[in-house]
Amino acid sequence: MAGKIMRAVQYHGYGGGAAALKHVEVPVPAPLKDEVLLKVEARSLNPIDWKIQKGMLRPVMPSKFPFIPATDVAGEVVEVGSDVNNFKAGDKVVASLIRSTAGGLAEFAVAKESLTVNRPAEISAAEAAGLPVAGLTAHQALTQPAGIKLDGSGKPTNILITAASGGVGHYAVQLAKLGNTHVTATCGARNIELVKSLGADEVLDYKTPDGAALKSPSGRKYDAIIHCATGIPWATFEPNLSENGKVIDITPGLSTFVSFAVKKLTFSKKQLVPLFSKPQGENLEFLVKLVKEGKLKTVVDSKHPLSKAEDAWTKSMDGHATGKVIVES
Numbered sequence: 243m244a245g246k247i248m249r250a251v252q253y254h255g256y257g258g259g260a261a262a263l264k265h266v267e268v269p270v271p272a273p274l275k276d277e278v279l280l281k282v283e284a285r286s287l288n289p290i291d292w293k294i295q296k297g298m299l300r301p302v303m304p305s306k307f308p309f310i311p312a313t314d315v316a317g318e319v320v321e322v323g324s325d326v327n328n329f330k331a332g333d334k335v336v337a338s339l340i341r342s343t344a345g346g347l348a349e350f351a352v353a354k355e356s357l358t359v360n361r362p363a364e365i366s367a368a369e370a371a372g373l374p375v376a377g378l379t380a381h382q383a384l385t386q387p388a389g390i391k392l393d394g395s396g397k398p399t400n401i402l403i404t405a406a407s408g409g410v411g412h413y414a415v416q417l418a419k420l421g422n423t424h425v426t427a428t429c430g431a432r433n434i435e436l437v438k439s440l441g442a443d444e445v446l447d448y449k450t451p452d453g454a455a456l457k458s459p460s461g462r463k464y465d466a467i468i469h470c471a472t473g474i475p476w477a478t479f480e481p482n483l484s485e486n487g488k489v490i491d492i493t494p495g496l497s498t499f500v501s502f503a504v505k506k507l508t509f510s511k512k513q514l515v516p517l518f519s520k521p522q523g524e525n526l527e528f529l530v531k532l533v534k535e536g537k538l539k540t541v542v543d544s545k546h547p548l549s550k551a552e553d554a555w556t557k558s559m560d561g562h563a564t565g566k567v568i569v570e571s
């Protein structure tokens with residue numbers, strides 16, 4: 243593909259939201275030795291994509307401007323680097339792109355072989371593209387700090403999942419139910435039935451007094467809270483936690499780190515744990531397998547063509563997606 247030109251969507255500096263996304267034509271990237279070149283069929287957006295544009299991770303990300311955002315892609319391998327052993331042209335895959343260099347909002351993208359996974363024919367590109375950031379974050383939060391065994395072999399555990407209708411939350415509900423758990427979830431009134439259908443045992447509307455207080459309708463205390471919403475103070479979590487309960491905060495801010503340190507220093511049994519997910523090929527493979535087996539599904543909020551990527555960007559920034567926002571080629 244050397245010398246070929248492709249369509250892409252990029253931004254040239256921090257800020258500006260959807261209006262700053264520019265449709266351009268740029269050279270198709272060439273895969274390095276350990277990379278595959280993909281013809282991208284679908285990508286999903288995550289809040290981190292527009293948070294990087296806002297400058298939240300400056301000066302580390304993006305590594306340079308102009309920048310083509312989006313890390314979560316599904317497509318077909320068209321070329322492989324010289325050291326790539328596991329993929330060949332024509333393979334259908336899903337991949338997690340390197341966040342600092344991204345490249346997902348383009349017709350073609352390069353992905354590390356180690357972060358690329360085969361996609362069985364029965365899994366659509368849109369469904370697969372939802373998985374990398376959101377699915378892997380839900381998986382990591384549940385299996386690591388929360389210690390849930392997804393084969394159901396662990397001890398009974400009460401879990402609360404906040405923002406269970408969102409990208410991370412909707413995967414977290416389904417994955418949690420593969421363990422020996424009772425799941426309480428919060429979401430807006432319009433999504434209560436959906437979240438129940440994903441497996442939640444009880445669901446709270448976050449805009450009601452009991453929902454805002456995170457009170458389990460069955461009176462349970464939570465052993466772990468997978469906190470996918472934002473802006474809920476420790477004082478709200480604390481009375482709802484079991485003796486050794488943990489809040490796993492996937493959007494940690496300064497107050498999270500202060501609370502984390504105070505809890506450690508005072509030997510508090512109740513803990514606040516900041517979590518930053520790390521993409522891992524083997525875990526992505528596990529999630530793809532679950533989708534194939536019908537044990538995990540991607541709820542698609544909306545699909546947008548690449549030519550209207552700014553609509554998808556606006557939808558993600560809005561903070562009210564139900565499941566994943568997808569951009570198709």
Ligand SMILES: NC(=O)c1ccc[n+]([C@@H]2O[C@H](COP(=O)([O-])OP(=O)(O)OC[C@H]3O[C@@H](n4cnc5c(N)ncnc54)[C@H](OP(=O)(O)O)[C@@H]3O)[C@@H](O)[C@H]2O)c1
Binds near residue numbers: 429430472519563
């Ligand atoms: N640490 C990491 O590695 C990592 C990875 C992925 C994501 N994150 C972060 O995790 C957060 C969630 O990500 P996401 O992709 O799941 O976001 P998302 O898909 O944009 O979440 C949107 C959903 O959240 C619901 N919601 C918003 N506020 C709520 C509240 N107070 N209570 C209950 N539901 C609420 C919305 O419902 P309504 O429309 O009804 O309001 C909507 O359905 C973001 O801050 C993101 O940056 C961190």
